[in-house]
Amino acid sequence: xxxxxxxxxxxxxxxxxxxxxxxxxxxxxxxxxxxxxxxxxxxxxxxxxxxxxxxxxxxxxxxxxxxxxxxxxxxxxxxxxxxxxxxxxxxxxxxxxxxxxxxxxxxxxxxxxxxxxxxxxxxxxxxxxxxxxxxxxxxxxxxxxxxxxxxxxxxxxxxxxxxxxxxxxxxxxxxxxxxx
Numbered sequence: 001x002x003x004x005x006x007x008x009x010x011x012x013x014x015x016x017x018x019x020x021x022x023x024x025x026x027x028x029x030x031x032x033x034x035x036x037x038x039x040x041x042x043x044x045x046x047x048x049x050x051x052x053x054x055x056x057x058x059x060x061x062x063x064x065x066x067x068x069x070x071x072x073x074x075x076x077x078x079x080x081x082x083x084x085x086x087x088x089x090x091x092x093x094x095x096x097x098x099x100x101x102x103x104x105x106x107x108x109x110x111x112x113x114x115x116x117x118x119x120x121x122x123x124x125x126x127x128x129x130x131x132x133x134x135x136x137x138x139x140x141x142x143x144x145x146x147x148x149x150x151x152x153x154x155x156x157x158x159x160x161x162x163x164x165x166x167x168x169x170x171x172x173x174x175x176x177x178x179x180x
Contacts, residue, residue: 011038012129015058017049017075018042018091019068023114027062030118037125046070050078053086060109060128062121065092065099073099073106080107087128091116110134 014037018024024042031037040058043049046067053061061079063072070078076088089110090103103111109128112121127134 011036012060012125013038013040013056013058014125015040015049015052015056015061016042017044017046017061017063017067017072019044019064023064027121030121031125034122037122044068046072046075049075050082053079054082057083058086060087060089060125062089062091062125064114065090065103073102076103076106076108087131089124089128 014031016024016027016039018027021044028039028042031039040056041052043052044067046063047069049061049063049067049072050070061076063076065072067075072090076090079086079088084107087109088107089112090099090106090108091112091114092099093114095113100111110124110133112124116124124134
């Protein structure tokens with residue numbers, strides 16, 4: 001499938017992933033007057049999110065951290081492995097440091113609370129589309145998370161990736177490529 005990557009100021013193609021239909025409708029309503037943002041679809045679980053993202057290649061995915069079937073964080077990791085150019089905004093009801101840390105490890109571009117104002121969501125979408133990692137701002141404002149990130153980086157630089165990563169399961173796309 002040929003997809004326009006919208007490298008200039010064209011519309012931002014957005015996929016919304018949330019198990020709660022009401023949240024999806026609320027986000028769509030908040031974004032409907034933004035001429036540069038087009039909601040191309042929605043997903044209700046992590047597996048569906050990964051599948052639709054691979055098929056439709058949106059510019060940005062807004063994903064609930066705690067989706068059923070496959071968590072939003074694991075789905076984020078798969079999306080970033082398959083399509084590194086797709087920006088992912090992780091949203092959560094509980095703005096806790098562990099979830100923020102896991103979002104960073106998964107490769108998220110941004111991290112927002114579901115209680116964020118619509119203007120903050122729109123601003124974050126535009127920044128992520130432009131390649132800005134707004135998740136960095138969250139890390140700098142939380143010393144405990146910054147400390148965990150630095151500790152993980154130090155461990156990685158000293159010991160290299162753990163052996164668990166060496167035997168990580170293949171993604172569906174990797175299996176598909178090997179089958180052909």
